[in-house]
Amino acid sequence: MEKVVRSINPHLSVDCVIFGFSTSQLKVLLIQRDYINEEGIPAQDYKLPGDFITTREDLDHAAARTLNELTGLQNIFLKQFAVFGKPDRISRKADLNWLKATTGTDIHRVVTTAYFALINISESDRNYALKNKASWIDVNRVPELAFDHREIMEKGLHHLQNSLRNEPIGFELLPEKFTIRKLQTLYQVILNCKLDNRNFRKKVLKAKYLVQLDEKQEGVAHKPAYFYSFDKITYDHNKKNSLGFNF
Amino acid sequence: MEKVVRSINPHLSVDCVIFGFSTSQLKVLLIQRDYINEEGIPAQDYKLPGDFITTREDLDHAAARTLNELTGLQNIFLKQFAVFGKPDRISRKADLNWLKATTGTDIHRVVTTAYFALINISESDRNYALKNKASWIDVNRVPELAFDHREIMEKGLHHLQNSLRNEPIGFELLPEKFTIRKLQTLYQVILNCKLDNRNFRKKVLKAKYLVQLDEKQEGVAHKPAYFYSFDKITYDHNKKNSLGFNF
DNA sequence: ACAAAAGTGTTTTTAATACACCCATGA
DNA sequence: TCATGGGTGTATTAAAAACACTTTTGT
Numbered sequence: 446m447e448k449v450v451r452s453i454n455p456h457l458s459v460d461c462v463i464f465g466f467s468t469s470q471l472k473v474l475l476i477q478r479d480y481i482n483e484e485g486i487p488a489q490d491y492k493l494p495g496d497f498i499t500t501r502e503d504l505d506h507a508a509a510r511t512l513n514e515l516t517g518l519q520n521i522f523l524k525q526f527a528v529f530g531k532p533d534r535i536s537r538k539a540d541l542n543w544l545k546a547t548t549g550t551d552i553h554r555v556v557t558t559a560y561f562a563l564i565n566i567s568e569s570d571r572n573y574a575l576k577n578k579a580s581w582i583d584v585n586r587v588p589e590l591a592f593d594h595r596e597i598m599e600k601g602l603h604h605l606q607n608s609l610r611n612e613p614i615g616f617e618l619l620p621e622k623f624t625i626r627k628l629q630t631l632y633q634v635i636l637n638c639k640l641d642n643r644n645f646r647k648k649v650l651k652a653k654y655l656v657q658l659d660e661k662q663e664g665v666a667h668k669p670a671y672f673y674s675f676d677k678i679t680y681d682h683n684k685k686n687s688l689g690f691n692f
Numbered sequence: 693m694e695k696v697v698r699s700i701n702p703h704l705s706v707d708c709v710i711f712g713f714s715t716s717q718l719k720v721l722l723i724q725r726d727y728i729n730e731e732g733i734p735a736q737d738y739k740l741p742g743d744f745i746t747t748r749e750d751l752d753h754a755a756a757r758t759l760n761e762l763t764g765l766q767n768i769f770l771k772q773f774a775v776f777g778k779p780d781r782i783s784r785k786a787d788l789n790w791l792k793a794t795t796g797t798d799i800h801r802v803v804t805t806a807y808f809a810l811i812n813i814s815e816s817d818r819n820y821a822l823k824n825k826a827s828w829i830d831v832n833r834v835p836e837l838a839f840d841h842r843e844i845m846e847k848g849l850h851h852l853q854n855s856l857r858n859e860p861i862g863f864e865l866l867p868e869k870f871t872i873r874k875l876q877t878l879y880q881v882i883l884n885c886k887l888d889n890r891n892f893r894k895k896v897l898k899a900k901y902l903v904q905l906d907e908k909q910e911g912v913a914h915k916p917a918y919f920y921s922f923d924k925i926t927y928d929h930n931k932k933n934s935l936g937f938n939f
Numbered sequence: 940a941c942a943a944a945a946g947t948g949t950t951t952t953t954a955a956t957a958c959a960c961c962c963a964t965g966a
Numbered sequence: 967t968c969a970t971g972g973g974t975g976t977a978t979t980a981a982a983a984a985c986a987c988t989t990t991t992g993t
Contacts, residue, residue, distance in 0.1 A: 456704065457704075527772065528751060530750060532748040611939055625945090625946095626944075626945075643946085646947085648981090662945095664991095666942075667943040667945065667989095668989055668990035668991055670944080670945055690858070690883070692857070872972090873973095888956075890957095909972090912970085913966065914965080914970040915962055915964060915972040
């Protein structure tokens with residue numbers, strides 16, 4: 446988080462849980478933070494990307510701005526998923542120190558709106574650059590985080606899992622062209638389960654929103670797989686107005 | 693909303709979309725508001741129950757407090773579902789006037805966290821009293837609302853429909869003891885669809901969390917129905933860790 | 940020729956849907 | 967005895983799950 450010149454609203458912030466998928470791992474984008482610990486010694490830890498909102502800024506805009514300032518990306522899948530407003534969510538001395546150092550004012554209570562974002566960080570498609578000491582970290586290897594950011598991250602992960610079960614959002618984490626196996630791996634990793642590849646294939650192809658491309662994998666030491674892409678128009682068109690209930 | 697003596701945080705509020713079910717209608721609890729309209733003339737409309745939060749109050753607490761002050765009820769199903777933070781969400785003159793009149797200060801921007809609540813208002817179980825000009829209004833007959841409360845209400849309704857499909861929350865709207873037909877009607881009304889009664893019965897009884905009581909309806913001019921109750925323990929116990937996906 | 944992942948079909952089981960009549964009660 | 971909503975069973979269709987081998991490529 447950089448020092449801001451425009452006037453900020455010190456009561457309200459946004460935090461982004463930004464997910465990416467690469468090398469068969471689900472990753473989250475974290476920012477390294479330098480702070481002064483309880484003993485007055487400089488230390489480092491991680492935090493979620495986030496920022497205060499400016500005085501007349503929409504929350505969604507603040508989240509998109511945060512993401513854009515960090516990655517340079519625009520038009521990213523971004524969705525509000527929760528608010529964190531416990532009065533003592535900022536109470537550790539290290540956190541209070543850090544806020545004072547970065548904002549220049551004493552800040553005690555901040556209500557933050559959490560967003561989750563999905564980014565395609567595939568090898569082939571790295572048309573963005575990270576700034577601000579940001580790095581992708583495997584969700585299973587997230588270190589201790591600042592504030593209540595662990596809680597926020599975990600709630601975001603839950604949200605991702607839930608959405609993945611009910612909406613076609615997995616594609617947001619993949620490049621334009623992907624193999625069905627990659628999609629399956631993505632489901633397996635995020636939902637933390639094993640899926641039968643024949644049944645998976647059958648299921649996703651029965652719906653009509655995956656279109657097979659002429660292109661195949663190249664240079665792989667096995668039978669090359671076809672690439673597919675997601676056809677959102679077809680999806681929106683045959684979206685079932687599911688009336689059933691499953692509780 | 694009453695004038696508060698304790699110190700409030702004028703940037704943050706909670707609003708509650710409180711649902712109830714009676715006489716086969718889904719209802720929402722609204723508060724009549726007296727305000728001065730654009731022409732300076734006293735007028736009335738409706739708003740959602742809500743309040744500013746106090747300076748060191750948790751958001752969830754503020755929502756529970758709002759609900760309690762209004763109905764006297766405690767331990768009600770209450771869940772945060774969205775934040776509304778557009779900088780111009782309070783912009784109509786009538787709304788600004790009203791805020792000034794009720795709080796005594798000029799307030800322009802308020803970010804509100806919306807909660808939805810489920811209350812059992814069944815005929816038989818009316819162990820609470822409404823205060824503050826509150827009344828139950830059929831969701832299909834909601835008049836114009838203050839601020840962006842219509843948007844909030846509609847998003848809350850969506851949320852209810854979604855939750856109803858995926859979690860056993862319908863019971864929160866019914867008395868302890870209910871007939872299966874009442875439950876079916878509730879689903880039909882909220883999801884706005886028709887369900888086959890044989891299939892409905894089969895489905896809800898296959899799961900094991902409905903327990904038939906010895907008691908039957910009395911004084912009805914037709915074959916009396918058995919009462920059932922929801923067994924949350926059984927539900928939690930066999931909750932399926934659903935791995936499937938349905939998008 | 941071997942390793943590695945891609946791709947394919949059938950059977951079984953389970954869940955969803957469609958559909959029509961008799962039952963118990965109060966008026 | 968009539969009107970009202972309660973309660974039941976079966977057959978059909980669709981979806982999910984289980985399961986093992988052949989194909990194509992690079993090395």
